[in-house]
Every structure is written in C-alpha cells, then in structure tokens.
Amino acid sequence: MSHQSTAVPPLIITEDNRFWFAAAEQGWLAIQRCTRCHTLRHPPAPCCARCQSFEWDTIESSRRANLCSYTVIHHPRDTAFDYPLVVGLVDLPEGIRLVADIVGIEPDELVAGMELDVTFAEHAHGAVLPRLTRPEVWR
Ligand SMILES: [Zn+2]
Structure with a gap:
C-alpha cells in the first residue's frame, strides 16, 4: 500500500450542476441562462441571483x-x-x-x-x- 497522497478533490456533482459536467463530457462549455431575465451565471446555481427565477436554459460559450x-x-x-x-x-x-x-x-x-x-x-x-x-x- 502506497503512502503517497491521494488528495485529488472529488467532483461534487448535484442535480444543479449535472448538465454542466455532461456538456463538458461532450466537449462543449455550457453557460446557464435565466429564461426570465436572460442573465448568465457560472458556476451553476438553481436560482437566478438577479430575478430569483428557477427557470433556466443554457447557451454554448x-x-x-x-x-x-x-x-x-x-x-x-x-x-x-x-x-x-x-x-x-x-x-x-x-x-x-x-x-x-x-x-x-x-x-x-x-x-x-x-x-x-x-x-x-x-x-x-x-x-x-x-x-x-x-x-x-x-x-
Ligand atoms: Zn433572472
């Protein structure tokens, strides 16, 4: 058994950011967009910080x-x-x-x-x- 560090930080994949990792897996950079006020946000979040809407889609960077x-x-x-x-x-x-x-x-x-x-x-x-x-x- 090696005593070398294995400190690779784990990916924390949740229902709120799963789309972003799935896009990366397919080779495109997704940016989350509020569908009510069109504000872009990153990192992914469930709610728009500007208008508090939970409705969103994505654009490609x-x-x-x-x-x-x-x-x-x-x-x-x-x-x-x-x-x-x-x-x-x-x-x-x-x-x-x-x-x-x-x-x-x-x-x-x-x-x-x-x-x-x-x-x-x-x-x-x-x-x-x-x-x-x-x-x-x-x-
Ligand atoms: Zn918004």
Whole structure:
C-alpha cells in the first residue's frame, strides 16, 4: 500500500450542476441562462441571483478566454497532477468567469489579458473538464 497522497478533490456533482459536467463530457462549455431575465451565471446555481427565477436554459460559450489572473500551485504535491500546476481565472466574452487548469504554457509566459482557448481533456478524476490552452490560431 502506497503512502503517497491521494488528495485529488472529488467532483461534487448535484442535480444543479449535472448538465454542466455532461456538456463538458461532450466537449462543449455550457453557460446557464435565466429564461426570465436572460442573465448568465457560472458556476451553476438553481436560482437566478438577479430575478430569483428557477427557470433556466443554457447557451454554448465561444470558449475564447481572456486571462484575468492565475496562480502556480507548488504544495501539496499529488501524483495525480502534473507540475507546475497552473490554475487560471479567465473572462469569457459572454460575461462570465471560469477557473481551470492552464496546460502547455510556462508560468513565466503568462500575462494578464492574454488570450487563451478553453479546450477539454480528461482530468485527474477521470472526468472530462475544461482547461486553458494556447490559442490554436492567432486572432
Ligand atoms: Zn433572472
């Protein structure tokens, strides 16, 4: 029996966010939208913070992200992750923010305001989740 850390945080999937993980599994980034006032929200929530409606649908994000901030996680290390483990906070053009791993870009290359793409890959949990990568084409 190994004594290495197994601290991979579990995904907490509920009836309120199941649609979002299902969309990610299919390779698209869902954004929840209130069908009464059309306010977008993320992370998923059962109720609109603006008008308190429980009615909602989803739109698909363009997945063109703009880096707002990031952090490099050094400790604690877990064998489930690759290091340096870089996590970014990005603005999406739809007007919401997303937190995801940044993959394939060295931390010293990162600059607030740079453009990143949201792509999908299998994560440490075995689930498919969004991640932030260098844009495939210059824009
Ligand atoms: Zn609303």
